[in-house]
Amino acid sequence: MYFHGTSKINAQGHLEIGGCDVADLAKQFGTPLYIVDEALVRQRAREYVESFRASGLKFQVAYASKAFSVMAMCAIAEQEDLSLDVVSDGELYTALQAGFPAQRIHFHGNNKTPDEINMALDANIGCFVVDNFNELYLLNALAGDKGKKVQVLLRITPGVEAHTHEYISTGQTDSKFGFDLGNGTAYLAIQEAAAQSNIELLGVHSHIGSQIFEVEGFAMAVDKVAGFAVKVREELNITFRVINLGGGIGIRYVEGDTPLPIAQYVKAITDSIINNFTNADYPLPEIWVEPGRSMVGDAGTTLYTVGTSKDIPGVRKYIAVDGGMTDNPRPALYESKYEAVLANRANESVEETVSVAGKCCESGDMLIWDLELPKAKTGDLLAVFCTGAYNYAMASNYNRIRRPAVVFVKDGAADVAVKRESLDDIVGNDVIPARLKQTSAAK
Structure with a gap:
């Protein structure tokens, strides 16, 4: 055993x-x-933070609270210098009631309600991860009503889907999440976000799957996102300051599950970022990730x-x-x-x-x-x-x-x-x- x-x-x-x-x-x-x-939760958090720190890149490790959202876990996330990913008013309220710093909260979700957006705006959270055009325009309007300008990442589907022991590069257009990179929707979303007066575009977010035991899918996603970043800078004069690569790192449930050490995943991601953006003479972006399962x-x-x-x-x-x-x-x-x-x-x-x-x-x-x-x-x-x-x-x-x-x-x-x-x-x-x-x- x-x-x-x-x-x-x-x-x-x-x-x-x-x-x-x-x-x-x-x-x-x-x-x-x-x-x-508790000791193992803290150990996992520190493995992420220390691995990214070793890369020399600016970073945020945001715990994906959907995996396990209780106030005690939010308290540990704060103590371990993590940010926090929430996807509902309930998860947001849990974090706020736990005293988690609002500026380190990122709000996800493909159908945020006006009430949820207003709650997050009133709390002055750090970032919205915008999933679709409806949300982009609604967020801009509601932020304007409050006289605020909000920081935003656009969620894109990079055409890479990875799961346990396998990864594929296909359209992945058939997803309820995000702006598709392959059909030009993501490019249009960048243009639209830049045109909104109450939106500050930080960069993009991508997530390629869950319970992943390999590094190739993450490297492939970085290649695609970096290529998109270069195209956007050359054609629209917009430079991404943040690249969020989501979560998905697997854990061992049963014999035969073979996850790699967290440091190995992080090194694959950071090496790919450094290589891609340095070769393109592009300022190295801040890297965000969102581990959930692999943390708890x-x-x-x-x-x-x-x-x-x-x-x-x-x-x-x-x-x-x-x-x-x-x-x-x-x-x-x-x-x-x-x-x-x-x-x-x-x-x-x-x-x-x-x-x-x-x-x-x-x-x-x-x-x-x-x-x-x-x-x-x-x-x-x-x-x-x-x-x-x-x-x-x-x-x-x-x-x-x-x-x-x-x-x-x-x-x-x-x-x-x-x-x-x-x-x-x-x-x-x-x-x-x-x-x-x-x-x-x-x-």
Whole structure:
């Protein structure tokens, strides 16, 4: 079994994270429980910052909060000198309530509402990443109403799409995001942005995919963006001060996943930037990136309690846990794979192969297929690794199941970052209309 960060098996044969025995965490906080290895989050942040610093380029590392947006994570991002990428009023509000510096916030999204834009303008955030012409004109008008001039990046689709172990150079025109580089829309957007009186164009943003294990796709994207920058400067006399290359760096979920060290990705990006822009006699731009999954993914572990089991002879054995697709929808959505251990019996030998089911009334509520474990018993603790990204963020109350608590662990201390929802929280926003109350009374 591969352990991440501070995870290890202690003398009691229990899984330990951040110096905390997870059996003790289960007793104190209950299950399901999201456990975040704070030291590993900080380590990842520092790997990014130190790698970019070594390049000599100006840079910003913006944590993509969509991966895991809670106030405690925003506080860590600030302490580690990160910027922050938000995509909604909720993520923006979370950051502001955490006291995150507004000037280091970048606002993404393909359909920002007027209310969201006004909220961001009033907060004086650092940059809007503009996704389409409608937004460009709306932002210009709303900024003008407030007597402000706002800094903007234009999101472009560079014609490079990269995913795990593969990358392709195609049109990628069929995307809901951004201005297309291949059909001339991006060029027109530059012209339009430059013409808006309340817009200050910093440069462009591109994002080529997710869970990427290679560097070639990033280098290819830099080539295309640099070529576009040169064309814009020669023909429009506009020089990009900022190039944002998005995120997408992969993590190890299961055996066979082979991400490179963060420093290797960063070096590939910065070397390509320096080579392309130096060769074009172009001022070296400031480089922004937006890691999310690679910052928090392998720092998260979800702890469950084993409940019932079902053995179908000659077919499979199921064990059920007290969570499921409500706290981790990724297996149902993407067929995502995970590794897990019996956290209270982590030293014991494998005895059987089981499939881990959730408790929702859905046959598709499966967390892991064909997991090798010691013989699991009711009350055992199952720890599922690498659940720090897009698990809490995508959690739901399907079947009116309460969302778990989140604890941050470090140096033997465990602190609640998100309280466990209560039954009162579940019905907290429900309202029975008066006419329905009257009907019930009549009966």
